[in-house]
Amino acid sequence: MGKLENLASYIEAVANNDTDIATYRKFEQDILEVNADELFDLFYSRLSHENQRDVLVYLDKLMHVFYQSLKHKQVTLTKDSFLDHLHQENNQLSIKLENIKTKLKNNNLIQEKENLHILFDELSQFNVHYLKKENILFPYLEKKHEKFHGVSIMWTLHDQTRQSLNHVLSLLLEKDPNEAQLKKAIGQYFFNAYGLIQKEEAILFVVAQAQCSINEFAHMREQSFEYGFAFIDTPLYYKVDELHTNKDQWLYSTKTGKLTYDQLTLFLDTLPMDCTIVDENDKVIYFNNPTNRFFPRSPAIIGREVVNCHPADSVSTVVEIVDSFKQNKRDSATFWIDFKGRKLLIQYFPMRDENNQYKGVIEVTQDISETIHIKGQKRLLDWD
Numbered sequence: 001m002g003k004l005e006n007l008a009s010y011i012e013a014v015a016n017n018d019t020d021i022a023t024y025r026k027f028e029q030d031i032l033e034v035n036a037d038e039l040f041d042l043f044y045s046r047l048s049h050e051n052q053r054d055v056l057v058y059l060d061k062l063m064h065v066f067y068q069s070l071k072h073k074q075v076t077l078t079k080d081s082f083l084d085h086l087h088q089e090n091n092q093l094s095i096k097l098e099n100i101k102t103k104l105k106n107n108n109l110i111q112e113k114e115n116l117h118i119l120f121d122e123l124s125q126f127n128v129h130y131l132k133k134e135n136i137l138f139p140y141l142e143k144k145h146e147k148f149h150g151v152s153i154m155w156t157l158h159d160q161t162r163q164s165l166n167h168v169l170s171l172l173l174e175k176d177p178n179e180a181q182l183k184k185a186i187g188q189y190f191f192n193a194y195g196l197i198q199k200e201e202a203i204l205f206v207v208a209q210a211q212c213s214i215n216e217f218a219h220m221r222e223q224s225f226e227y228g229f230a231f232i233d234t235p236l237y238y239k240v241d242e243l244h245t246n247k248d249q250w251l252y253s254t255k256t257g258k259l260t261y262d263q264l265t266l267f268l269d270t271l272p273m274d275c276t277i278v279d280e281n282d283k284v285i286y287f288n289n290p291t292n293r294f295f296p297r298s299p300a301i302i303g304r305e306v307v308n309c310h311p312a313d314s315v316s317t318v319v320e321i322v323d324s325f326k327q328n329k330r331d332s333a334t335f336w337i338d339f340k341g342r343k344l345l346i347q348y349f350p351m352r353d354e355n356n357q358y359k360g361v362i363e364v365t366q367d368i369s370e371t372i373h374i375k376g377q378k379r380l381l382d383w384d
């Protein structure tokens with residue numbers, strides 16, 4: 001058997017909770033030589049027949065074993081690059097976590113719950129780090145090879161970490177929180193946050209550095225400014241030069257009118273809604289760019305499989321909607337959610353040609369916080 005086959009056998013044993021020191025010794029040489037790219041191969045193979053949630057059950061056990069090899073293969077990142085910024089953010093998060101750990105050792109949790117809430121609430125700012133991975137880095141990797149679709153596991157880990165932090169914050173807001181429950185929640189958040197740092201530094205960054213070009217990283221860096229930076233000073237912004245269509249000669253013309261390139265772009269970006277278009281091959285082909293977006297979007301998602309644009313828990317719903325549109329069973333799907341104090345209406349509509357052939361789907365998100373309270377009529381202008 002070859003190296004990957006041996007490692008696959010070891011992972012299978014771990015998944016079945018059937019390992020001991022003898023099992024480890026049997027595969028020790030291959031374990032100590034494993035690299036990040038091989039892990040993507042191995043987990044891509046497992047995800048072809050195993051549920052992502054099941055993989056997460058034993059993922060950290062494997063990381064504990066493989067890390068001895070992976071930590072020696074971490075790469076030196078280009079200074080002031082997209083990955084370097086992510087790396088710096090990880091370092092700053094680690095410092096903040098260590099600071100909190102020191103305070104936890106020296107103080108009573110319940111007595112210090114207000115101060116702890118301030119410290120943990122600050123950690124919520126780190127969410128921009130996860131968003132940049134989900135909406136910029138992951139799409140670039142997914143376009144390189146099918147095996148990198150496995151980064152969706154890390155998206156699920158992001159969600160788990162967000163949830164564990166929110167749980168800590170909710171307990172710290174309680175009048176009389178249970179100390180044992182609070183300690184457990186804090187421990188879980190630390191486990192999740194540190195685990196993600198380790199997986200990024202030892203696996204994700206190593207693979208990304210090898211797979212992506214200097215030009216691609218330059219575009220990632222530029223796109224990251226739309227999200228911001230966690231716990232580090234904002235780097236110097238510079239724009240990446242791109243080739244564009246000759247806009248002066250471009251004209252959109254139909255029986256209902258004509259628009260220049262600039263007029264069409266302004267029209268789409270002025271619409272008071274987020275719009276995203278997915279083609280008949282389930283790939284994202286366009287999104288508009290309104291002033292105030294509800295959900296993050298980056299140019300990196302263009303060409304991305306639509307199922308990879310959502311966390312694992314939402315994928316089955318997305319697939320159901322798209323399949324129903326393709327089969328002409330439905331003409332819309334509607335949801336409404338509470339988001340950052342606003343009420344959002346999220347709708348999906350199929351695009352069909354004159355022969356009623358499915359050509360894709362449009363996702364439209366609108367803020368209806370004021371609209372839902374409208375009563376009567378308003379016929380006069382009253383700006384004042």
